[in-house]
Amino acid sequence: MIPRKPYHHGNLQKALLQASIQLIAEIGPSAFTLREVARRAGVSHNAPYRHFNDKDSLLAAVAAQGYRELNDAMLRAANRQSDARNRLKRAGLAYIAFALRRPEHFTVMFDAPFSRRMHPEAAGASERAFSTLLSFVQDCQDQRLLPSGPPLQFALLAWTMVHGIAKLATTGRLPYRSRAKILEFATFVIDQSLPKPSAGDGDALPNAINSI
DSSP states (O other): OOOOSSSSTTTTHHHHHHHHHHHHHHHHHHTTOHHHHHHHHHHTGGGGGGGOSSSSHHHHHHHHHHHHHHHHHHHHHHHHOOOOHHHHHHHHHHHHHHHHHHHHHHHHHHHOOOOGHHHHOOOOOOOOHHHHHHHHHHHHHHTTSSSSSSHHHHHHHHHHHHHHHHHHHHHTTTOOSSSSHHHHHHHHHHHSSSSSTTTGHHHHHHHHHOOO
């Protein structure tokens, strides 16, 4: 007799997440089904429902996992620096490095068709990652390494900059193929784009935007 496939094994949730990521790498986040995820994880087609209500819930869990790893990566990179401006810069480079290292997570985090309002785990993890970036901006302003002004706008400026590079890199739109070359280009962009404090702090943000 051929033994029946077990319904559950060691860590079902982890196995389902890993199977999802592998499947997303092949067909993207829109086309995969829970049945196919279950098949690849080696469990019955009903097993995913022990942890996830539907495909959107599974995608939200993948996104939350990605945001947590991204947040940890930014904190680790920044904590190696003593200067607040360098912490902000290293956090930005860590963002791009994460996208290159985890393109499937990155795709789900920003392109998958699920509502974060319906999935508080993903929303909370996303907000924590952005709060980390915002804290680096505020530290720079406190030490007068960035101009005064609304920290949220500077955080959005920094995020827009690194996200654009990450998106171009992960979709193969940059003329660089190696991780080292992409990060070298990102370093150049950040160095050229971060606004510097000046006597007219109030106009610093519009001037920085116009210079990009």
